[in-house]
Amino acid sequence: MTTEDSETAILTFLSASPETVIEDTYPWSQSSNLDHKTVVGAIKSLLADQYVVVENLETSFYAFTEEGQSILDNGSQEILVLKALNEAGKLSIPDLQAKVGKDVAKIGMGNCMKAKWIKKDGQDLVPVAKEDEVEDTVRKQLQGLSDADFKIDALSDQDAKDLKRRKCINLVTVKSHRVSRGPAYQPQRVKKAADLTKEMLDSGAWETAEFKPYNFLVLGEKVGGGFLHPLLKVRAEFRKILMEMGFQEMPTNKWVESSFWNFDSLFQPQSHPARDAHDTFFIKEPAQTVSVPEEYYERVRTMHEIGGAGSIGYRYDFRREEAMKNLLRTHTTAVSSQMLYKLANQPGGFKPARYFSIDRVFRNETMDATHLCEFHQVEGLVADYNLSLGDLIGTIETFFKKIGITQLRFKPAFNPYTEPSMEIFGYHPDLKKWTEIGNSGMFRPEMLQPMGLPENVRVIAWGLSLERPTMIKYRISNIRDLFGHKVEMARTQNAPICRFEDATSSA
Ligand code: PHE
Numbered sequence: 459m460t461t462e463d464s465e466t467a468i469l470t471f472l473s474a475s476p477e478t479v480i481e482d483t484y485p486w487s488q489s490s491n492l493d494h495k496t497v498v499g500a501i502k503s504l505l506a507d508q509y510v511v512v513e514n515l516e517t518s519f520y521a522f523t524e525e526g527q528s529i530l531d532n533g534s535q536e537i538l539v540l541k542a543l544n545e546a547g548k549l550s551i552p553d554l555q556a557k558v559g560k561d562v563a564k565i566g567m568g569n570c571m572k573a574k575w576i577k578k579d580g581q582d583l584v585p586v587a588k589e590d591e592v593e594d595t596v597r598k599q600l601q602g603l604s605d606a607d608f609k610i611d612a613l614s615d616q617d618a619k620d621l622k623r624r625k626c627i628n629l630v631t632v633k634s635h636r637v638s639r640g641p642a643y644q645p646q647r648v649k650k651a652a653d654l655t656k657e658m659l660d661s662g663a664w665e666t667a668e669f670k671p672y673n674f675l676v677l678g679e680k681v682g683g684g685f686l687h688p689l690l691k692v693r694a695e696f697r698k699i700l701m702e703m704g705f706q707e708m709p710t711n712k713w714v715e716s717s718f719w720n721f722d723s724l725f726q727p728q729s730h731p732a733r734d735a736h737d738t739f740f741i742k743e744p745a746q747t748v749s750v751p752e753e754y755y756e757r758v759r760t761m762h763e764i765g766g767a768g769s770i771g772y773r774y775d776f777r778r779e780e781a782m783k784n785l786l787r788t789h790t791t792a793v794s795s796q797m798l799y800k801l802a803n804q805p806g807g808f809k810p811a812r813y814f815s816i817d818r819v820f821r822n823e824t825m826d827a828t829h830l831c832e833f834h835q836v837e838g839l840v841a842d843y844n845l846s847l848g849d850l851i852g853t854i855e856t857f858f859k860k861i862g863i864t865q866l867r868f869k870p871a872f873n874p875y876t877e878p879s880m881e882i883f884g885y886h887p888d889l890k891k892w893t894e895i896g897n898s899g900m901f902r903p904e905m906l907q908p909m910g911l912p913e914n915v916r917v918i919a920w921g922l923s924l925e926r927p928t929m930i931k932y933r934i935s936n937i938r939d940l941f942g943h944k945v946e947m948a949r950t951q952n953a954p955i956c957r958f959e960d961a962t963s964s965a
Contacts, residue, residue: 720792789837835922900917
C-alpha cells in the first residue's frame with residue numbers, strides 16, 4: 459500500500475459526511491488493513507494542503523510478549539509442570555526438564571512450590587494438587603487483558619507489575635491522530651504541479667492546473683557545475699596582484715609562433731642549441747609562417763649579422779628559412795617581443811607600459827616528477843625611460859612580497875636576450891628553504907633597438923612558472939598529480955581557494 463492509496467482511503471472515508479471523523483488513526487488503520495506509518499505519512503501530506511485537520515493523540519496499551527502469548531495459548535509454566543507430574547505420578551528434576559523444557563521447568567517448579575501444589579519426595583517431585591483444582595491466575599489475567607482490548611485500566615497496578623516482571627506484557631505507546639475534514643477538503647486529491655512545463659503550455663492545462671507554493675525553506679540542490687583547476691586559482695591570484703601593480707595583460711591566446719618572434723627578435727642566434735628540435739617542438743603543417751614585418755625583419759637580420767647599437771652582432775649568415783619556421787612557443791617572451799614592437803610603432807609613438815601574461819608554453823623536455831612538455835609561464839615587463847637594475851629588483855621584490863615571499867637573492871645568469879640577467883632565489887616560508895623561483899633581466903639593446911624603441915628606453919622583465927608556486931601552495935610533489943590525464947578529479951573539486959599572504963600590507 460502506497461501513501462497515495464492511504465490518501466485515497468482517508469479522503470474516501472471522510473467523504474461519508476462533513477461530520478465524519480477518524481477518531482483514532484491507529485485502530486482505524488488496523489481495521490482498514492493499512493500500515494499505520496504510511497497512513498501517518500499520508501495525513502501529513504494531506505495536512506500540508508489543508509485537505510484535513512488533525513489532533514494529535516497518544517495512546518498507551520499493553521501488548522503480549524511471545525511468552526505472554528504462549529501462556530495464553532498453552533497455560534502458565536506452573537500449570538504445565540503440575541500437569542506433567544500428575545501424568546507421571548512423580549518425576550526427577552532432569553526428567554521433568556526433559557518433559558516440559560528447562561525454562562518452563564525452572565519457573566513452573568518455583569511457582570508450584572510456592573503455591574504448595576507439589577512437594578519433594580527424596581530426589582523426586584510429586585503433585586499435591588490436580589491441575590483442574592487450581593486456578594491459572596496468570597493465564598486468567600492475560601485472558602482478561604485480551605478481552606478488554608489491552609486497555610491500560612484492564613489490569614490493577616499490582617497485576618501489571620507482576621505480568622511485566624514475568625515478561626508477559628509490555629507497555630506500548632502509539633502516536634496517532636484524530637482526523638477530520640480540512641478547509642480545502644475534496645474527496646479526491648488534486649495533484650499540484652511543481653513546474654510549468656512545455657506540455658502544460660501546449661495543451662492549455664496550465665490554465666486550470668493548481669501549483670505548489672514555493673518552498674523558500676527547502677535546502678538548495680548542490681550545484682554540479684565546473685570546478686576551477688588549482689593552476690587557474692593561482693593564476694587568478696597572480697593576475698589580481700599584477701593588475702594591482704598596474705600591469706596590463708598581453709594577448710597570449712596563440713600557441714603557434716614563428717621562430718622569428720620566439721627567437722630571432724630576442725637576439726637569440728640561429729645556431730643556439732635551444733633552437734634544436736631536441737628542445738623545441740617545430741610545426742610540420744604549416745611549417746612556415748606567412749609573414750613577418752619586413753622592415754623590422756631586415757633590422758633584426760642586420761643586428762644578428764653585423765650588429766649595431768654598439769654591438770658587433772653574431773657575424774653569421776642569417777637564414778630567412780630558419781626565421782620563418784613555425785613552432786610551439788617555448789616562452790611567452792615571444793609575445794613580449796611582439797608587444798614591445800607594437801609599443802614602439804604605435805600611433806603617437808612609444809609610451810611607458812607595464813605588461814604581464816600567464817599562459818602555456820611548450821618545451822621538448824624529458825618528462826619526470828617536476829617536468830612536463832608544457833607548463834605555464836608568468837611573465838612581466840616594464841618599459842620606461844632610463845630604468846635601472848634597481849627598478850627590476852624593486853619590481854620583483856614588490857611582486858614576490860605580494861605572494862608572501864620577502865627574502866630574495868639574485869644570482870648572475872645568462873639569457874641571450876637580457877643583460878644583465880639574474881636568477882631569482884626566494885626563501886620559501888612554507889618549505890623553509892631557498893629555492894629558485896624565477897629568471898629575470900634587462901632586455902638587450904640588440905633586441906630593443908631594431909624594434910624602434912627610443913634609445914633611452916629600458917625594458918626590465920622577469921618570468922617564472924605557474925606550476926612551481928601552485929605545487930608548493932597545494933602540497934603536490936609530482937607534477938603529474940597537478941597537470942595531465944592522471945590528475946584526480948576529486949583533487950580539483952576539493953582544492954581550497956588560493957590566497958597568498960600579502961607581506962606588503964603587514965609591513
Ligand atoms: N623567457 C625566460 C624563460 O623562459 C624568462 C624570462 C623572461 C627571463 C623575461 C628574463 C626576462 O625562462
